[in-house]
Amino acid sequence: MGLHFTKDEFASRLNRCRRKLQEQNLDGILLFKQESMYYLTGFDRVGYLSFQTLFIGIDGSVTLLTRRPDALLARHNSIISDIEVWIDRTGVNPAEEIRRILEARKMRGKRLGVEYHAVGLSTQRGKMLDAALEGFCHLQDASALVDDLRRVKSEAEIAYVRKAATLAEAMYAEANRLSVPGTFEGDIYAAMYDVVMRNDGDPPGSGTWVLGSGETAHLMRYQSGHRRLAENDLVTHEFGAAYRRYHACLMHCVVIGEVDPRHRAMFEACRNALDACKEVARPGHAFGTIFDTFAKTMSDVGFGHMIFNACGYSLGASYPPSWAEEPFMHTGNPLPIEPGMVLFPHLILIDQGAGLTMSLGETVLVTEGACEPLTHAPRELIVR
Numbered sequence: 001m002g003l004h005f006t007k008d009e010f011a012s013r014l015n016r017c018r019r020k021l022q023e024q025n026l027d028g029i030l031l032f033k034q035e036s037m038y039y040l041t042g043f044d045r046v047g048y049l050s051f052q053t054l055f056i057g058i059d060g061s062v063t064l065l066t067r068r069p070d071a072l073l074a075r076h077n078s079i080i081s082d083i084e085v086w087i088d089r090t091g092v093n094p095a096e097e098i099r100r101i102l103e104a105r106k107m108r109g110k111r112l113g114v115e116y117h118a119v120g121l122s123t124q125r126g127k128m129l130d131a132a133l134e135g136f137c138h139l140q141d142a143s144a145l146v147d148d149l150r151r152v153k154s155e156a157e158i159a160y161v162r163k164a165a166t167l168a169e170a171m172y173a174e175a176n177r178l179s180v181p182g183t184f185e186g187d188i189y190a191a192m193y194d195v196v197m198r199n200d201g202d203p204p205g206s207g208t209w210v211l212g213s214g215e216t217a218h219l220m221r222y223q224s225g226h227r228r229l230a231e232n233d234l235v236t237h238e239f240g241a242a243y244r245r246y247h248a249c250l251m252h253c254v255v256i257g258e259v260d261p262r263h264r265a266m267f268e269a270c271r272n273a274l275d276a277c278k279e280v281a282r283p284g285h286a287f288g289t290i291f292d293t294f295a296k297t298m299s300d301v302g303f304g305h306m307i308f309n310a311c312g313y314s315l316g317a318s319y320p321p322s323w324a325e326e327p328f329m330h331t332g333n334p335l336p337i338e339p340g341m342v343l344f345p346h347l348i349l350i351d352q353g354a355g356l357t358m359s360l361g362e363t364v365l366v367t368e369g370a371c372e373p374l375t376h377a378p379r380e381l382i383v384r
Helices: 007-023 034-041 068-077 094-104 123-133 145-150 155-178 185-198 261-280 287-300
Strands: 028-031 053-057 062-066 082-085 111-114 138-141 210-213 233-243 246-256 312-314 325-328 342-351 356-362
Touching (some): 007 145, 028 145, 034 053, 062 068, 068 082, 094 123, 123 138, 155 185, 155 246, 185 233, 233 356, 246 261, 246 342, 261 287, 261 342, 261 356, 287 342
Parallel strands (some): 028 111, 062 082, 111 138
Antiparallel strands (some): 028 053, 233 246, 312 325, 312 342, 342 356
């Protein structure tokens, strides 16, 4: 079997899930997030845009409904032994198969949670599900149930995050080496990707990552079409490495050629803010505290108008389209910070009027005391 965790660890996770179901007065849950399926059973699949669901019951049931090719995959890389297949055909409604499965497991009239907030459950499919189970059982949105379990990582998970961090550091070295005049952005992507794949890593959950230069340096999103770096340029790098689907990320800028004094001031502000944010990334504070610390630090030096409304998020095992996990660091977020969480505070300044940008971020592990940086952003502005 292609399992990345022990069967005992999966058993522990399933037991915690069932206890959570009982706390919420639920008899079971229908899971549609690939992350949830991977976490609870090891099932590792990227074709989740086709219909599938994993049913977890408090009675011990663990049943997967999927297509035939993915049934073969589940038998290879998961602990699931009860696998049902729906058949591809015109007009098929897999939700009716779910009702049949639940009927066989005596779920009529029971209370079931549903992961409605999932890439694998479109609005159309959600309506199909509701219609198929109307009058059969009572459905309740339980989209955050497994997310809550996944937020604090086990020692085995943290080991994978640490491996991802070593890959991210190697990507960082390639990004800086190649951020020189004349380099084609596509070659930078290729070199960074090569580091990950040659060292047994995985494609990142975001599919690709941010590499912007010139007029695109401040956009903070991947775009199709690449350019060559110019003699006087600023390059924004925000990237993540994955190992066994677990992520570690870094963010920084490289200045090519002449340095604008305002860039140095913005970098120093980002460095100081990152230090302040890491200081509060510890038990006793909330996710919102990190953002409020960032906002105050920037406002104190006159950069408050340059910030976005969030400054980071949780990391873990993720699938496309994003490596970001909720919750996000925004003002008022009351979620407590706990030991074992992996966080990615990344601080971005954009002065659209002046056409300037700067950013800095690294991955940290929350401990009982001060957080532990797993990746390391530069302490001085990188100039090539």
